Amino acid sequence: MLATILKSVVRQIRRHPLYVGLNVFGLALGIGVFLTLALLVRYEYGFNAGLPDGDRLARVDAHWTLPGVAPGEYASSSFHALPFMLQDFPEIEAAVRLRGTGLRVVRDGAFVALDSYQTDPSFFRVFGLKLLHGVADRALAQPDGLVLSDRAAIRLFGTTDVMGRVVPLNRGGVTVNHVVTGVLASRTTPDFLSGVELLAPIPSSELGFSCFVSWGSDCGSVYLKLRRPGDIAALNARMRDFVIRHAAGADNDANAIGQHPEKVFGLSLMPLREARFRDFHVLYADDGVDRAVIDGIGLMGVLALALACANAVNLATARAGLRAREVAIRKTLGAARRVLFVQFMGEAMLLAACAGVLGLVLCEMLVPALASLTGEALAVRYGLVGGLLPLIVIVCGFASGVYPAMVLSGYRPAAVLAATRMPSGGRGAARLRDGLVAGQFGIAVTIVICMLVINHQTAFMRSADPGYTRAGLLIGSAMPGGDLAAQRRLLDALRTVPGVAAASFGELAPSPDNKTRSTYRYDGPAGPVRVHLLQDTVSTRYFDVYRPRLLAGRWFDAARGQDDLPLPAEQASHTVSAILNRVAVSRFGFASPDAAIGKGLDTDGLHARIIGVIDDVRFESPRQAIYPEIMFFDTLAKRPLMEPIPAVRFEGVVPSEMARRLNRAWVGVLPDAAGEFSAVDVKMAAYYTGDERRGRIFTLGAAAALLIACLGLYGLAAFAAARRMHEVGIRKTLGATGRQVVVLLLADFLRPVALACVLACPVAWMLMRRWLAGFDERIALTPAHFLIAVAGAFAIAILTVLGQTFHLARAEPARALRAE
Incomplete structure (x- = not known):
């Protein structure tokens, strides 16, 4: 059977290379897009998950309910709370303070900017990061100690063997020499510490700053390592009493919050494994990402795969009629329907396997481009890809092959051999093909509308009036x-x-x-x-x-x-x-x-x-x-x-x-x-780049979805060209002009596209209305976004089928009638 399947596929490639090529390329494109976006979604959902004992790590967040402003959660808290927490909560195994700094390395008379932090010696006890050189327990114990990442060590000294090297650190115009006491080993898992390049101890001279002694001030974050994962929820339940017990004081006490601190202030523990998405709604959190956007990107990958399978079904059913006489003859010679069904399913599986290999190649090409677009350290993880790809091949092969196999193996030999025309599959098959095209374009148009709105909102954020004149302004x-x-x-x-x-x-x-x-x-x-x-x-x-x-x-x-x-x-x-x-x-x-x-x-x-x-x-x-x-x-x-x-x-x-x-x-x-000194756009870029990058992902997804949808529509047009040649010949014999034939055919081809647009617009409106609600300043969701997407879909659809339409309309009646 395997040899028969292989010979049949080779014969189909020779006889109908365009059909087979479109089928394999469409499936490969869907698989490649799905794998690429799956890697991105896994990266986002796996953020902070690679930290040792990550299920026991939490950040202490502050909650403020102040007069005249909306309540807010902040990704930082007063360092003054930490000693009281260690005193009241035996569930805490270790704790650390972490504050971003303006430290610069003085190198050859110039200032080198590194992503630097000041922290406590307990840093490595809490986060469990490995050192390439040095001992974790002693790396930050001495006041002039310094830990560099392997990248920073190579950047400064050209090597990671830098233990004992002196590094002048400048902050606020004061330069202090530090000695390298550790080098961080590189890590492949994404987390909020991935970008850290320099760690230095908190100077004892700064312990009197207000954020160390006042409940109402903060200058960094506090992280806790609990003894058990369930302790995070247990501590959250006791935080209100903790605040009442320790943050209360007279109204004129500068270090306290007031006689009833719980009315305006609160603390909570944010589990680090959940912080990636929850931080999107936390003020001044740097790593927050909108879960709905990431889920939308993942859904786009699934839809791209579904579009590719639908495209394969469309092309297979369009080609099924061309093999009707082959099936009839084989059944006449004694072939059972079960044997034919297995053969056609095997052909679909083999083509899906070829598409899977090509899709993996496309994934290898797309991942670096996606990493450049998002700024994330994305790479092809063969553990994930190796597990997904066989499953994808099986699912795509089955989804794209089961219906065509049922149609082909179900042809009745007598009806096929007695007919002068190849069978079309009946109204059910025609409705399926139209439904698949409508579904493909519906998904594509929805993605295009979302892409237009996201890009418009992102451009609006960059160009919106900030209340001052940006041109000709530099900020130091x-x-x-x-x-x-x-x-x-x-x-x-x-x-x-x-x-x-x-x-x-x-x-x-x-x-x-x-x-x-x-x-x-x-x-x-x-x-x-x-x-x-x-x-x-x-x-x-x-x-x-x-x-x-x-x-x-x-x-x-x-x-x-x-x-x-x-x-x-x-x-x-x-x-x-x-x-x-x-x-x-x-x-x-x-x-x-x-x-x-x-x-x-x-x-x-x-x-x-x-x-x-x-x-x-x-x-x-x-x-x-x-x-x-x-x-x-x-x-x-x-x-x-x-x-x-x-x-x-x-x-x-x-x-x-x-x-x-x-x-x-x-x-x-x-x-x-x-x-x-730099321009305002440079200063504000961090607020826009995330949305801009994800907008580009939607743009690429929209292009891929439209391309796959067009392949399906082209398959429908090719089927019509083969099926309706005789009809066109009769119409032209009876006096129909070429223009009338073109209008008739285009109307038939564009009917499912019109249905797709009708279905896509309300779905996209609901999705984008919800997304725009997350902005204080936002664009209006106008009909222009929908009209542009609909007009573009119709234009692309017309261009896709125009060649086949003109070919049919220009066919000579005599040749068209002889064709069948």
């Missing part, structure tokens, strides 16, 4: 320390750079790191209103640099002494001028921006009077709601700003040259501190 690094004289010198140096129109400082900027928030009270007619406000302090010329839109009142004026922020000791006796954004005005309940002018706000002994209202300025992700904000003014006459961020408005110079000039001016004032 946060200036370390609080040296008032140095801040003045840097501003003066920047303002004298050729091409600079204005320069200013602000404590907030696009993609800010440090944020100060306080609750302000407004005593209105209906009683006091409290709103938690994000605070920014700006210097002179800020309005000229950022050019925010003033909605009411006026901007700060250096000539007005009351606008300048006084020294902390003087704040209680002064009324400070302040500017609010539109969101803050709304949260305080003012009827309009004009209604807020002149009103007073109070917080912790500070009295502020609203002198102006600006439109909302977006410095963070478009997914996040804009935070209510208050701005103060500092002329740098009395006091420095807290780690101010310089910004420059420039004219007449290309951005790259302007950045080079500004960086040189920075070095002239702060030669010992790393600083770099």
Whole structure:
């Protein structure tokens, strides 16, 4: 039987190479796309799963419910909580603090940026990472110790044999020598520590910072290793009592939260194995991914495979009529239906196996491209592929072969040999073919609409008005320390750079790191209103640099002494001028921006009077709601700003040259501190790149789905060309013109495409409406997205069948009637 199957396949390749080629290529494309996307989905679902004892690892998250803003969960918490947790919860086996830093390696007089963190010596006890060189228990025990990744060691020294090497680390303009005490071994499993290049101990000099001693402040994350996986849920159930017990204190206690901390503050444990998807809804989590998008990508892979199987069925049924007489003769000679069924199923399995091999080749080609698109360390995992591929081949072979085998083996010899025309399979077969084409195009059109909406939303996020003028604006690094004289010198140096129109400082900027928030009270007619406000302090010329839109009142004026922020000791006796954004005005309940002018706000002994209202300025992700904000003014006459961020408005110079000039001016004032000026789009890129990359995946998926659908439609057209030649000959003999024949045939071919579009539009509308709801700023879901996809589907379908249609319409009646 195997020899018969092989001979039959070879004969089909010789007689109908186009059919067989389309069948194998369509299946291979579906298998290749499915395997590639399955690897991506496995990567996302396996994130953090490779960490030793990963089911016992958890991150401590903070929950804040503050007046005037929506409750939020934050991927960080106060380090002050850790000693109390170790005291109260014996379920904790080990714990570690981890904070991202601005550490730079000083190498040959230049600053080398590495993905660096400060942590505790217990780091390796918690995460269990292996060292290529060094002893894990002692690697971070000494204050000047340093652990490098193998990649960072090669980057800095050209080798991983770097134990004992001295590495100068610069932070905030201060350089301290550290000694390499360990080298991290490379890992193949994805987790949130995959990008770590440098680990250093937390300096004892920083243990007095507010995030170490205050419940209301944080500067990093706390990770716990529990004794048993079930301890995570047990600790979560006791966290409210823990907060009440330890975070309570008098209202004037700077380290406590208040007499009833549980009303505004909470802690919870986030299991690391679940963090990849849950972090998508956690504020300031770097690794969060929308589970719905990943599931959509996985579903797209499954649909691509289903489309390929449907395409194979379509092509096989279209070719079945060509083998009807072969089947009739073999049955006349005594072949049983069961034997014929096994033979045709074997042919389908053999073609599916060939497609599987070709699909694996396509997967090898697509995975590197997908890794480049997503920025993830994707690779072909043959453990997964080796298990999936045989199953895929069997499923595809069975799905694509069972119906054609049933049709072919069921032909009645007498009816076939007595007929002058080859059988068509009846109305059932025709409806199946139309249904398969409608299903293929329905799936393809749905994916295309989703792709258009995702790409439109991503482009909108990049180009949406952020509330300030981005063109001609460069943002620098946060200036370390609080040296008032140095801040003045840097501003003066920047303002004298050729091409600079204005320069200013602000404590907030696009993609800010440090944020100060306080609750302000407004005593209105209906009683006091409290709103938690994000605070920014700006210097002179800020309005000229950022050019925010003033909605009411006026901007700060250096000539007005009351606008300048006084020294902390003087704040209680002064009324400070302040500017609010539109969101803050709304949260305080003012009827309009004009209604807020002149009103007073109070917080912790500070009295502020609203002198102006600006439109909302977006410095963070478009997914996040804009935070209510208050701005103060500092002329740098009395006091420095807290780690101010310089910004420059420039004219007449290309951005790259302007950045080079500004960086040189920075070095002239702060030669010992790393600083770099860049455009707003560079600063904000992290908020957009993930959606952009996944939008490209949907684009590729849409292209693959359309291609497979077109192969199915081409098979239907080819079948019609063989089946309807006689009909066309009769029509033309009776006077039908070529145009009439073309219109008739196109109408028949496009009917399932029209049905597909009708079915696809409501499905895509529901999916994209739900996806867009995750953005604070989003596009409108207009009919244009659907019309473009539908028009494109019709255009591609027409182009696919046009050749066969013209071939039929131009056939000479006499030849067409002789053809059968």
